[in-house]
Amino acid sequence: MLAIVKKELSSYFHSLIGYVYLAVFFGFSGFYFFATSLYSNTTSLNYMYNGLFVIICFLIPILTMKLFSVERKQKTDQALLTAPVSLFSIVMGKYLSVLLIYLFSISITLLYGIIISFFAPAEWAVILGNFVALFLIGAAIIAIDMFISSTTESQSIAAVASFAVSFLVIMFDAMTSLVSVDFISKILKGISLTQHYYNTFTVGIFNIADIIFFLSICTLFVFFTIRVFEKRRWS
């Protein structure tokens, strides 16, 4: 598993993808930090985190699109799948590598918290709540996008489908409000990522139920990805 994490990380920074992702993310986060916090004289980083949520929705597919699709296209998956390692560690290795880059990129927001604390006492509970929420929702989206990447050979298809998922995540609440059947709208609200993102973490409350919700999404899609490979072996 470690071998795969190492290889994936180095491949992100061998190609430009890793640098482009970090540059774009840092650029936007810097801009949001400046515009919504420094420029408007507030210690609240909430607006910045809100803005970043949309940014990561569209940056994560860049990281995940080639995870498995390119392996399959270039037949390098043959090396992975015939090596004496379990499917679980292959998939987890890939997943962890993206997660690490993602974690590294969003960690910069903690730096902004420190910068803020020079001017006025920062609300660390809210900042950490936002940070953990951004991490969890990112981890869930990464898992979904990784699953998408494992189902196709083409990284463009993987990217487009992942963008669609991101868009759906953002629009989900607006869409569920159109459903008039009470029962269905409740279910839809229950599976909406953003419902578990806002309202609790963003005001500094660590709700176990929400944490478990995100972790289950991650687990579910890691499991699905493993199943994709299992299935391919048999068909």
Added chain:
Amino acid sequence: MIEVRNIKKYYGSKIAVDDVSFAVNDGEILGFLGPNGAGKSTTMNILTGYISSNEGTVTIDGFEILKEPIKAKSKIGYLPEIPPLYLDMTVREYLNFMFDLKNIKFPKISHIEEICEKVKIIDVIDRLIKNLSKGYKQRVGLAQALLGNPKLLILDEPTVGLDPKQIIEIRNLIKELKKDHTIILSSHVLPEIQSICDRVLVINKGKIVADDTAENLSNNLQAETNLIAQIQGDKEIVLRTLSNIQQIINIEASEEKSEGVFEYKIKSVSDDVRKHIFRELAKIDCPIIELKTSTVNLEDIFLQLTKDEDELKPNDLNISSNNAESEFDKGGEK
């Protein structure tokens, strides 16, 4: 070393591997021979655990590939048809990664360098794989398979797409590897199998059609002697004259080679009939322009065995090999 029992693989309703069973002993080198699409690669993918068979078992050194995949896979070095290379890595990075992935216990740097020496890629070790020539890429793939000195090497068409010089080099390399490894090698290039392998397995349409040593396979088909003659003179007269010779079983006239010269395929019992032919033809003043024996080699066997069964007549077992040979050479060295 490896035991394959009744494996079957379906792609949808189409059967790709149909009830294949064989065993390979330690230190043996087995050639897997078959036309394109015969099921060679599918079988190899099943042996290495890349895909699963629908029925049957594969046991490697006592470990069943589906039940104890990690133990079984650690015994195998596999070079697939298209070497699984990460093009944006250098050779060294790639081998380092494969070394870690396979969880090998040898000292890393010296082991990798030793293998690079063996397959002669030490001088390109710090170059990006995407900039290497096809021959070098193939060798990097082979180096990857050799990491950790696996007991069993499975090589899927290791020489395809290489130039003749590289083919000879890779073949020699495989012959060297023979000492320390059990090898399964697939190919549709017959001389390759003939020159490297102890044993040949011919596969066609997913079925094993022959399993023997290369020599035995050709001996079995060589009970009769074949001659190919180019004779000047009227076809009818020549045919009538030759058919008077007792030892000759069958004569077939084929196309006119040059003006007045026809080619004949002559089948006879093993006694040499060449002097009789010479004497008879001298009597009717029909000079022999060319006379040669056609020996049956793996190519004939291959063509025979992979023919549709309904077309297979006993007579066909002795067809001449000229056309087939040239076609195969072209196909093989392309």
